[in-house]
Amino acid sequence: MNLILKVWGFYARSAALRSIAPFIPVIALWAIVAESGMFPRVFFPGPAEVVSSFGSLVYKGILPEYLEDSVVRLAVGAAAGLALGIPLGVLVGLSSRAHAMLWPALLFFQAIGDIAWLPILLIWFGFGLTTVTFVIVYTVLFPVVLNTVLGVLSVPIVMHRAAQSLGASHLRIVWEVVLPGAMPNIITGVRNGLGYGWRALIAAEMIVGTSGIGFLMFDARRAGSVVEILLGMIVLGLLWYVVDDWVLVPIERVTVQRWGLVTRCG
Amino acid sequence: MRFGFLAPLVLLLVLWEGVVRAFDVSPRVFPGVEAVALAGLDSIRDGSLPRHVAGSFARVVVGTVLALVTAIPLGVAMGVSPAVSSFFTPLLRFFSVLAGIAWIPIATLWFGYGFGAITFVIFNAVFFVVTYNTLLGVASIPLPLRHAAAALGAGRWAMLTQVLLPGALPNIVTGIRTGLGFAWRGLIAAEMIATNVGLGYMLFLARDFYRTEVIVFGMIVIGVLWLLIDRLLLAPLERATIERWGMVRPA
Numbered sequence: 063m064n065l066i067l068k069v070w071g072f073y074a075r076s077a078a079l080r081s082i083a084p085f086i087p088v089i090a091l092w093a094i095v096a097e098s099g100m101f102p103r104v105f106f107p108g109p110a111e112v113v114s115s116f117g118s119l120v121y122k123g124i125l126p127e128y129l130e131d132s133v134v135r136l137a138v139g140a141a142a143g144l145a146l147g148i149p150l151g152v153l154v155g156l157s158s159r160a161h162a163m164l165w166p167a168l169l170f171f172q173a174i175g176d177i178a179w180l181p182i183l184l185i186w187f188g189f190g191l192t193t194v195t196f197v198i199v200y201t202v203l204f205p206v207v208l209n210t211v212l213g214v215l216s217v218p219i220v221m222h223r224a225a226q227s228l229g230a231s232h233l234r235i236v237w238e239v240v241l242p243g244a245m246p247n248i249i250t251g252v253r254n255g256l257g258y259g260w261r262a263l264i265a266a267e268m269i270v271g272t273s274g275i276g277f278l279m280f281d282a283r284r285a286g287s288v289v290e291i292l293l294g295m296i297v298l299g300l301l302w303y304v305v306d307d308w309v310l311v312p313i314e315r316v317t318v319q320r321w322g323l324v325t326r327c328g
Numbered sequence: 329m330r331f332g333f334l335a336p337l338v339l340l341l342v343l344w345e346g347v348v349r350a351f352d353v354s355p356r357v358f359p360g361v362e363a364v365a366l367a368g369l370d371s372i373r374d375g376s377l378p379r380h381v382a383g384s385f386a387r388v389v390v391g392t393v394l395a396l397v398t399a400i401p402l403g404v405a406m407g408v409s410p411a412v413s414s415f416f417t418p419l420l421r422f423f424s425v426l427a428g429i430a431w432i433p434i435a436t437l438w439f440g441y442g443f444g445a446i447t448f449v450i451f452n453a454v455f456f457v458v459t460y461n462t463l464l465g466v467a468s469i470p471l472p473l474r475h476a477a478a479a480l481g482a483g484r485w486a487m488l489t490q491v492l493l494p495g496a497l498p499n500i501v502t503g504i505r506t507g508l509g510f511a512w513r514g515l516i517a518a519e520m521i522a523t524n525v526g527l528g529y530m531l532f533l534a535r536d537f538y539r540t541e542v543i544v545f546g547m548i549v550i551g552v553l554w555l556l557i558d559r560l561l562l563a564p565l566e567r568a569t570i571e572r573w574g575m576v577r578p579a
Contacts, residue, residue, distance in 0.1 A: 081418040088419060105438060166336045173558070174551035177517045177528075181535035182543045186357065261510065265429045265517035280521075283433035291433045295426055302425045 081307075107289045112296065115289045124278070129297065132274040135191075136263050139198025140256055147203045147255070148248060151210025152240060161211070172204035176262040180269055194266045194274075201262040202255040209251025213244025249317050253310045260302055359541035364548070367541040376530070381549070383525035387443065388515060391450030392508065399455045400500060403462025404492055413467045420460040427507070428453035428514035432521060441522040449514045454507035461503025465496025501569045505562045512554055527553075 089109050095101070096108030119125040154160050154168070176197050183193045217240055225239045241248075267276025275294050282290030345361045347353070355363060371377035407413045431449050439445040469492065477491045519528025527550055534542035 080414065084415050084417075084419045085422070163336050163339075166334070167340055170337065170551055170555065173554040174547050175513050175516060175554065177513050177520070178531060178547045178550045180520065181531040182540060182547070184535055185538060185540060185543075258509075258513070261429045261513060265432075265513070268429075268432065269517070269520055279430070279433045283437055286437065288434065288437060291437070295430050295434070298430050299422050299426045303422055306421075306425065 104286070105288055107292065111289045112292050115293050119290070119293070125293075125297070128274050128278050129301070132263060132267065132276070133301075135194055135274065136198060136256075136259060139195050139263070140202050140252075140259055142195075142199045143202025143255060143259070144206060144252065146199070147206030147251070148210055150203075151207040151248075151251075152214055152236060152244070154207065155211040155214025155244070156236070156240065165211070168204065168207060172208065176201035176258065177265050180266060184270070189270050189272065191272075193270050194263065197262050197266045198259050202259040205255035205258060206248070206251040209247045209254070210244055213247025213251075214240055216247065217243035245317050246314075249310075249314050253306075253314060256305075256310065264298065356538050356540060359544055363541040364545045367539070368545045368549075371530075371542070371545065377549070380525060380527050380530045381553070383523075384515060384519065384527045387446050387526070388450055388508075388511065391447040392454050392511065394447075395451045395454035395458060395507070396504070399458035399503075400462050403459040403500075404466050404488070404496065406459075407463040407466025407496065408492065410467065413463050416463065417460075420456060420463065423452075424456040424460050427456050428510040429517050432514070432518050435518075436522045443523075445522050446515065446518045446526070449518045450511040453511035453514045454504070457507035457510065458500065458503040461499045461506070462496055465499025465503075466492050468499070469495035497569045498566075501562075501566045505558075505566060508557070508562065512557075516550065 093108050093110070096103070096106055100106075116125070154164050179197060179200060180193070183196055187193045187196070221239050221243065222235060225235045230238065263274070264276040264279075267274035268280040271277040271280055275298055279291050279294035282288075282294065341361055348358060348360045359367075368377070406416050428449060431452055432445070435445040435448045439448055473495070474487070474491055477487055482490065515526070516528040516531075519526035520532040523529050527546060531543050531546040531550075534540075534546065
């Protein structure tokens with residue numbers, strides 16, 4: 063009993079172990095089902111095959127190259143989306159005229175959804191990088207804009223007035239009052255935007271497909287190689303998990319706590 | 329004033345038509361307003377639009393209902409025990425990250441092109457996100473509340489229906505809204521790849537013939553449908569639960 067408690071205590075304290083351990087039974091179960099031959103092996107390969115295909119794709123250099131392609135596309139698209147989205151959001155949030163003009167259009171274009179743009183983008187730009195980048199920028203842009211607007215609007219008007227009566231210029235109010243005040247919402251927008259952008263990237267790579275993880279998976283599907291599809295899914299899941307867990311969640315936690323929006327309890 | 333939001337959209341239409349006329353944009357690049365409206369009328373008259381919309385909706389409804397029916401009980405069951413919920417959290421997060429589009433290749437291999445594969449994509453877009461959020465919701469109910477209910481003699485059923493489900497409801501609703509958002513995008517992507525009926529297919533087919541007016545009309549339909557789903561179904565649901573539960577932050 064004591065031993066169990068000790069093991070449990072160690073388990074509960076180690077964050078790394080806690081996030082890895084749950085996957086062990088899943089992988090074991092997966093291996094057992096695959097070995098049992100319940101499904102044809104071709105449609106349901108085991109973990110060992112996926113690991114060996116990981117090895118061979120890394121060795122051939124395909125996986126690192128595709129991974130780099132996908133990540134660079136997402137990074138470029140996201141950067142462009144943020145560079146456009148945050149200023150636009152501040153503008154729409156601050157000016158009631160801009161708000162009345164643009165808000166319904168923003169909501170509408172957000173509702174159309176990234177992927178629905180693919181067919182017409184393919185006509186405009188053909189199968190290529192421009193199309194994929196456009197889709198990602200579009201996808202990241204709207205959650206960022208909409209959340210920035212919400213954030214800007216959430217800054218109480220008295221704060222503006224206080225800063226103004228203390229002699230702050232417009233630019234300074236934006237920089238020192240509005241932006242910090244809107245920061246928690248902006249971060250949420252960035253996180254949502256990246257989440258959607260990531261999915262849009264995969265879809266675009268599948269449909270437009272010249273390289274990238276989405277293309278790897280869809281190419282494997284054409285060749286009927288379930289192993290490589292599973293490998294692609296695992297790489298995608300791991301990569302995003304790492305980005306979300308190590309980058310986005312800490313940033314969100316820091317800003318939200320720094321701005322004291324959450325009363326931590328228990 | 330209720331329809332004040334229409335003014336900017338009307339302006340957008342005028343701007344669109346103006347640009348197309350002024351620069352004499354080729355209809356192969358971007359269609360005029362009239363062409364799109366005619367394409368819309370055509371597709372309603374020959375029954376293709378209702379067919380595609382019905383096809384898409386059937387998939388969304390079947391996939392979502394299946395997912396909700398399984399995800400909510402599972403999430404509640406896992407959320408009840410802190411040890412179990414902290415064990416499953418990383419797994420669920422991993423799978424909600426993959427939710428939707430990433431399953432398209434394997435779903436089409438397992439189920440073939442068609443209804444099964446797309447419904448499966450929608451199912452798991454909703455399933456993992458809702459399970460994860462339900463678990464979070466149940467796990468975030470303060471233990472003293474559950475102890476109080478137990479001390480007052482609540483049985484398992486009363487505990488479930490009067491403490492756990494109501495307490496987790498705001499999270500569940502948020503999960504449904506997020507999950508459906510992913511599912512809707514997944515649907516369009518999957519229909520472009522893997523079927524012969526549905527809105528995504530309608531768009532992709534039109535691309536083959538450079539029929540931009542059909543594409544633009546399809547995009548507008550997709551946008552309007554999602555706005556309707558979101559505004560008439562999801563947002564009121566969310567508002568009702570959050571207001572009803574008063575965004576309770578346990579002090």
